[in-house]
Amino acid sequence: MKEAVARKVVRRKDYTPYPWEIDQLCLRFDIDRRITTVKAEIQFSRLDQAGGNNAIVLDGEGLELVSVALDGRPLAAGEFTVDADRLLIHRAPAKCLVSTEVRIRPHENTALEGLYPSGKFLLTQCEAQGFRKITYFPDRPDVMTRYEVTMVAERALYPVLLSNGNAVGNGDLGNGRHWVRWVDPHRKPSYLFALVAGDLEFIEDQFTTCSGRNVVLRVYVEKQNLDKCGHAMKSLVKAMQWDQQRFGLEYDLDIFNIVATDDFNMGAMENKSLNIFNSKYVLAKPETATDDDYQAIEGVIGHEYFHNWTGNRVTCRDWFQLTLKEGLTVFRDQEFTSDMQSRAVKHIRDVRDLRSRQFPEDAGPMSHPIRPDEFVAINNFYTMTVYQKGATIIRMVHTLLGEAGFQKGMKLYFHRHDGQAVTCDDFLAAMADANGVDLKRFGRWYAQSGTPEVTVRSEYDARTARYTLHLSQRTPPSHDQASKQALVIPFAFGLLTPQGQQIPLQLPGEPGPEAFTRLLILEQEQQSFVFESVPCEPIPSLLRNFSAPVKVVYDYAVSDLAVLMQHDPDAFIRWEAAQLLAQAEIMRNRDCLAQGVEMHLLPQLTEAFAALLGDRDRDPALLAEALMLPGEDYLAETMKVIDVDGIHQARQFVKRALVMALQELFEHVYQGLNQGGVYDHGATSVARRSLKNLCLSYLVETPAGVSLAEQQLAHGNNMTDTLAALAALVYSGAAAAEQAMASFESSWKQDPLVMDKWFVLHATRPGADTVDLVAALMDHPAFSLTNPNKVRSLIGAFALGNPTGFHALSGSGYRFVAERVIELDRLNPQAAARIATAFNRWRRYDSLRQNLMQTELERIAATENISPDVAEIMSNALGKL
Ligand SMILES: [Zn+2]
Numbered sequence: 001m002k003e004a005v006a007r008k009v010v011r012r013k014d015y016t017p018y019p020w021e022i023d024q025l026c027l028r029f030d031i032d033r034r035i036t037t038v039k040a041e042i043q044f045s046r047l048d049q050a051g052g053n054n055a056i057v058l059d060g061e062g063l064e065l066v067s068v069a070l071d072g073r074p075l076a077a078g079e080f081t082v083d084a085d086r087l088l089i090h091r092a093p094a095k096c097l098v099s100t101e102v103r104i105r106p107h108e109n110t111a112l113e114g115l116y117p118s119g120k121f122l123l124t125q126c127e128a129q130g131f132r133k134i135t136y137f138p139d140r141p142d143v144m145t146r147y148e149v150t151m152v153a154e155r156a157l158y159p160v161l162l163s164n165g166n167a168v169g170n171g172d173l174g175n176g177r178h179w180v181r182w183v184d185p186h187r188k189p190s191y192l193f194a195l196v197a198g199d200l201e202f203i204e205d206q207f208t209t210c211s212g213r214n215v216v217l218r219v220y221v222e223k224q225n226l227d228k229c230g231h232a233m234k235s236l237v238k239a240m241q242w243d244q245q246r247f248g249l250e251y252d253l254d255i256f257n258i259v260a261t262d263d264f265n266m267g268a269m270e271n272k273s274l275n276i277f278n279s280k281y282v283l284a285k286p287e288t289a290t291d292d293d294y295q296a297i298e299g300v301i302g303h304e305y306f307h308n309w310t311g312n313r314v315t316c317r318d319w320f321q322l323t324l325k326e327g328l329t330v331f332r333d334q335e336f337t338s339d340m341q342s343r344a345v346k347h348i349r350d351v352r353d354l355r356s357r358q359f360p361e362d363a364g365p366m367s368h369p370i371r372p373d374e375f376v377a378i379n380n381f382y383t384m385t386v387y388q389k390g391a392t393i394i395r396m397v398h399t400l401l402g403e404a405g406f407q408k409g410m411k412l413y414f415h416r417h418d419g420q421a422v423t424c425d426d427f428l429a430a431m432a433d434a435n436g437v438d439l440k441r442f443g444r445w446y447a448q449s450g451t452p453e454v455t456v457r458s459e460y461d462a463r464t465a466r467y468t469l470h471l472s473q474r475t476p477p478s479h480d481q482a483s484k485q486a487l488v489i490p491f492a493f494g495l496l497t498p499q500g501q502q503i504p505l506q507l508p509g510e511p512g513p514e515a516f517t518r519l520l521i522l523e524q525e526q527q528s529f530v531f532e533s534v535p536c537e538p539i540p541s542l543l544r545n546f547s548a549p550v551k552v553v554y555d556y557a558v559s560d561l562a563v564l565m566q567h568d569p570d571a572f573i574r575w576e577a578a579q580l581l582a583q584a585e586i587m588r589n590r591d592c593l594a595q596g597v598e599m600h601l602l603p604q605l606t607e608a609f610a611a612l613l614g615d616r617d618r619d620p621a622l623l624a625e626a627l628m629l630p631g632e633d634y635l636a637e638t639m640k641v642i643d644v645d646g647i648h649q650a651r652q653f654v655k656r657a658l659v660m661a662l663q664e665l666f667e668h669v670y671q672g673l674n675q676g677g678v679y680d681h682g683a684t685s686v687a688r689r690s691l692k693n694l695c696l697s698y699l700v701e702t703p704a705g706v707s708l709a710e711q712q713l714a715h716g717n718n719m720t721d722t723l724a725a726l727a728a729l730v731y732s733g734a735a736a737a738e739q740a741m742a743s744f745e746s747s748w749k750q751d752p753l754v755m756d757k758w759f760v761l762h763a764t765r766p767g768a769d770t771v772d773l774v775a776a777l778m779d780h781p782a783f784s785l786t787n788p789n790k791v792r793s794l795i796g797a798f799a800l801g802n803p804t805g806f807h808a809l810s811g812s813g814y815r816f817v818a819e820r821v822i823e824l825d826r827l828n829p830q831a832a833a834r835i836a837t838a839f840n841r842w843r844r845y846d847s848l849r850q851n852l853m854q855t856e857l858e859r860i861a862a863t864e865n866i867s868p869d870v871a872e873i874m875s876n877a878l879g880k881l
Contacts, residue, residue, distance in 0.1 A: 012320040022145040031153035046094040053091035058136035066101040110827040118263035121198020131190035141189040142421035194271030228283035239302040270307035303333035327390020344571035358384035376872035456554040472526040492544035500567025544570040578626040589650035601657040621687035624694040659698040670695040693724035700728035756793040763797035768808035799838035811852035818856035829867030
């Protein structure tokens, strides 16, 4: 393959500390949408005592340098060098002041990194390397300093001027201009800098911390959204309370601001005291946001707030350590949601997400450990692996140490490292030292990529009443690592009788049974565990609570799965058993299809689903999770050569056959839950809506169900019910879908977030012809290629969430997506690279599709001036076998 650009690979092992300390940074912004002037004064002290004159290297990209001075003296040409990504001052004394003035052009910034426009305001995004697009500075997380920021702007256009820390002064300059000064007393790295300037309004609340500090809380939005901020504010207050109660962590400034924008590459950003959010994770009211949206807002508000300690007070030494802050903070937000909502449902959803999105990453050409060893574009490593698998690894530490031990470790971590930029090893060392344990071997999880497989065998000896469990682990070689080591795998385990009773577990040498669930530690390639006094041949309950991010290989009898599904005490295992039953039935029918045998449903799945639907004692939200068939992406992962159409058809067949067999039960449950009444967002109502709408998604495959969906659409008083009914109609291919989509559009065309949902439904409608519709929708007035939410909802949803559309045999889906990647790359490389990952798994398909995808990959790679972001994805996909 032709290398489109020279790849500049950055390696973890090449880390060297920055030789200067920065005592203070004073910034002055003269704000204007077309040209903003940035003056910076940086106070340098040489760290080592080398003496004499030393060079200073500053990062900078796309900046127009007006002047540079050293200790007040303008530098002449020859005393400094400027190139595309840095400013080099050749000789500087051990203590000095560097002053620069640059011009930047926010209105031309479509990459949404640095300073850029959104609606009527300007804002910044600096993580990971956006600060260098604002001013010359050592733009790396281990360079921390105090910031003083002065902003000058026209008052009519930019009445609100925000930055980090506390506002310490403001004034009028005449001529309609004003200024505001902010000082952040906490030292921070440049990626946590933020600035917002524009015409925004806010809602306000107060929070008193446990030590009595009064904090003003504000959520800033554009005027038309002021009625949709209440839930975000409530979530913030809950997050602040929870972090005090569970982690003993208190907020450390007098003000906390959140700003919502429609134009944002990520979900949200934890800038010190000035969090900036994608409006998707702030704005909600029952008519426009679903229950899932409400929960996601609470979770993301929590996540960004929790970063104040895990990320901001203690930050990363370098970007390879990204999981230090992200894995830990995702773990914390998962715990927050679990304490606020249903722990079991949250965990099951996280596991589903990990398996369908992270496991493929682990097995693909971009596979990397949670702490990667090298990168070209760091933006490509904001991945499911670093975030979600990273959180699972923190969860294992928590499982091994227990809550009290984990909190002891957190205390020591903050005691040692508050105010520092540290590594993942420092975190593990604090956990180990606080508990007097050795976590060195466990640390391999940070260095090794891939999903381990744990193969399970067992024997039962009736004569001695002994049960022996043999566990062996293997991590398949991956693109980045040929050989793998054995990992420390906490494996939660239990036994049931064939009637579903729990068997107390006793290991040899123990005086009696100790518990019904035992945490086995698998750390060798193979280990065996013997259990005494087992009264009958038992059913093993494997990896309870998904205690490690591994695949379990064990051949369950269908009858055993039915017992586990009904009787296991662990909610994850009950869910898993239902999923395994459904998976087996779908894949068996896929085989029928491939062999030209007529598809048919075996009675076991129907019986199991009937039992679930008839179970009135269970949490409806958990039932809904169990009754949801495994997704096509997850099923695809179980095949060597992915059969896109076979999986889709077999899954559809099983769904229809189930509702044909159990229509009355589905209707009965649906009607019992469809009580109408005033909408409320309490956990009970949310759980009931989730089961009701799950039933509707089956029922819509029948004519009676189509009318139910139409009625629900006509009478629904909340977006959860409306969207569920609409999705049911669209996905079932009902004739009524088109009209329903049109009337939804006319009701909501003014609301960008609701229109995103409408785009997603169009883009994910199964079928080879969906690509034409998606292409046509690019001309829709609500669509814009410069807005990441729109790109994600239409192009991203199609490329990553519509297997039969994207993988259409004509190659039309591939061509369409490749063209969009090329087009988008000129505007927003980060967004383009994310879409480009849709091609990552191309070698897993049949040869016809492989050829079609390879052609598109090569076309993208050969495009002139392709960004390093997209080039890295292409070269990994194509280059490694
Ligand atoms: Zn984060």
